[in-house]
Amino acid sequence: MGRQPCCDKVGLKKGPWSADEDRKLMNFILTHGQCCWRAVPKLAGLLRCGKSCRLRWTNYLRPDLKRGLLSDHEEKMVIDLHSQLGNRWSKIASHLPGRTDNEIKNHWNTHIKKKLRKMGIDPLTHKPLSIVEQEEEKPLKKLQKPMEQTAEEPTNDCLTKDSNSKNMFMAMNLEYGVEEVPTIDPECLELICNNSPTSSSSSNESSILKDFQFPDFDWSDYGIDNNNHHNNNGVDNIMENNVMSLWDVDDFSSWDLCNII
């Protein structure tokens, strides 16, 4: 029978959002809150489909969003979480306040993948590339089975499937639950984050750090040593008054929107 499109696409605008559209959507959401995205474009006076509005809001307009590159610590978390969750970007993003799944996905594909490969780690399996290559030489059946399981139940199965492997990431995470977000070998991650010339921590690190907003965020909650957290207290002080970036996403259903602007 075919599914109807989410909205009537005739006459709807696509492509980049203009400043005026942003303003309209922002004003509407801040005034009325998030409800029924299908109705938002009409009510807000936008020639967009509801889906597009939702994406624009969640990926760009949300006031709690951080801007700028992911910090080294955030990268570590992403790598660690990816080793447990696979490509479940929204789940990963839920552990990184102020970051969107789209942002993390993009960062993974453009930065972290390269770094891991450069470190000799397969970004898909988080195993050393040498082991992955060995496995690829084995009959396909042996390889396919665990990969399928990973896709279906990555949280636990991706751990158990490697119970006999040399996966350094997996092995270190075996005893933790997902919510505890354990760290992986700090030395290894330091190498990943610091040794690559493409790393955000390279020559322009100091300027980039100024874009990060980590006030009041206790990295130890995520199993990350605060000692490794770059000292950007000065930036923190500046940001402290207007940062909402560390709120739980779920809190957003109840914020006092009008106070933000």
Place this chain on the structure above:
DNA sequence: AATTCGGCCAACCGCCAGCGT
């Protein structure tokens, strides 16, 4: 200066799950 190339990222597309009827 002009052109080409590659990286990056915002946005789109299609699918799926959950919910209500």
Place this chain on the structure above:
DNA sequence: CACGCTGGCGGTTGGCCGAAT
């Protein structure tokens, strides 16, 4: 149970921009 609607998710794409030639 079947169906339709909506929101959410992950993969992909297209365009912009800076670097290289």
